[in-house]
Amino acid sequence: MLTPQPHHSMIVIIIGPDVMIKSLKTLPKVDRLTAFFDAFELEISLEPPSISDSHTRLFVIGKPGGPAERIVLHPRGDTPPEPSALITAAVDFEGAHNPLMNALPDRIVVDVSDIPTLRDTTAAFMAEALESRCGRSAALNRLCEVIVLLILRSAIDRGATGPGLLAGLSHPALHRALVAMHDTPAQAWNSNDLATVAGMSRSHFMALFRDVVGTTPQAYLTGWRLILARRKLAGGAKVKAVARQVGFGSAAAFSRAFFRKFGDWPSVRS
Known part of the structure; x- marks a missing residue:
């Protein structure tokens, strides 16, 4: 579990033209995502892009033989394949019961170059997906969990156009x-x-x-x-x-x- 770190904000009170009092107030950073990862389990399976069901779909987009360029997330599944998908994964994050997944837009696109941690995690995810090594399934689940977390963080940062969670x-x-x-x-x-x-x-x-x-x-x-x-x-x-x-x-x-x-x-x- 992530441990909240202190967040400092400076309060400045001006009493007169030459008198200023500064007070440092410490507030804890608020973690908006950990509760969902604690409450709901995430599992993935790699699949051919033609398979369609209600599971969330995660597409790793890029040129053949090259690095990932974008991650596309379809929270509600039942979607056609994404062009240039290097990897397609079905993600089960208990979408039917997970209010955060239900609150997301139908399609989220994130450029991996915009988030260094996402770029590195996606590279590790691709390496595991394209090779059959011991512990592959466990590694994919954990790496995908980080990828989904970073996408959700990006979605929260962007905000929403309508009311909802x-x-x-x-x-x-x-x-x-x-x-x-x-x-x-x-x-x-x-x-x-x-x-x-x-x-x-x-x-x-x-x-x-x-x-x-x-x-x-x-x-x-x-x-x-x-x-x-x-x-x-x-x-x-x-x-x-x-x-x-x-x-x-x-x-x-x-x-x-x-x-x-x-x-x-x-x-x-x-």
């Missing part, structure tokens, strides 16, 4: 409230707490969150809790324990919310 994660203030919910879903978050995390008044936070993310903070938090709960139940956890772990006051309240979202009652088979 990507727009919220791209927002300079709202993303702090979203990360707080992602990282500690069991905490009894209320609107005042989340507004404080975002550094806003409650009224401004509530209006802006709805405009940017497209829903209310409490509705988003409930949805995130239920997504995590479903994964825990699928792993064999008990309903009562899961309800407590994701922040519901009782198993009954959790079960009702689960039914409203998924249309069936929670069980270890969910």
Whole structure:
């Protein structure tokens, strides 16, 4: 897991024409992606470009025999082959349940030369993909995870044109409230707490969150809790324990919310 590093911001207060007070305020950097990589598993398989299904598609684009030039990601699959694809991979990042993957645009293109880490990781990915060596599958999964992380980071940096999770994660203030919910879903978050995390008044936070993310903070938090709960139940956890772990006051309240979202009652088979 990535460890947040301190981020320093200088606050300057001018009292008069000749008097200035400087204060150094230390704020932790907020990690907007680790919660998703902790919550959802990523696996890949290399395949001929003609195969099509609902899996995310990752294309490594370049000239034959040359280095990678671009990475193209189709989050929702069912897409025609990309021209000049050196490698095509099906990526399973639990897209049906992963809200971040669902929030992405239909096609993302990143020039590898723009991100040195992506260039080097893609070169290692290609080397593993084109050779059959021991540990190949494990290496491909880990390298692809880094590639997808860097693409998602780039997508967050670019922002979004419409409301949704990507727009919220791209927002300079709202993303702090979203990360707080992602990282500690069991905490009894209320609107005042989340507004404080975002550094806003409650009224401004509530209006802006709805405009940017497209829903209310409490509705988003409930949805995130239920997504995590479903994964825990699928792993064999008990309903009562899961309800407590994701922040519901009782198993009954959790079960009702689960039914409203998924249309069936929670069980270890969910």
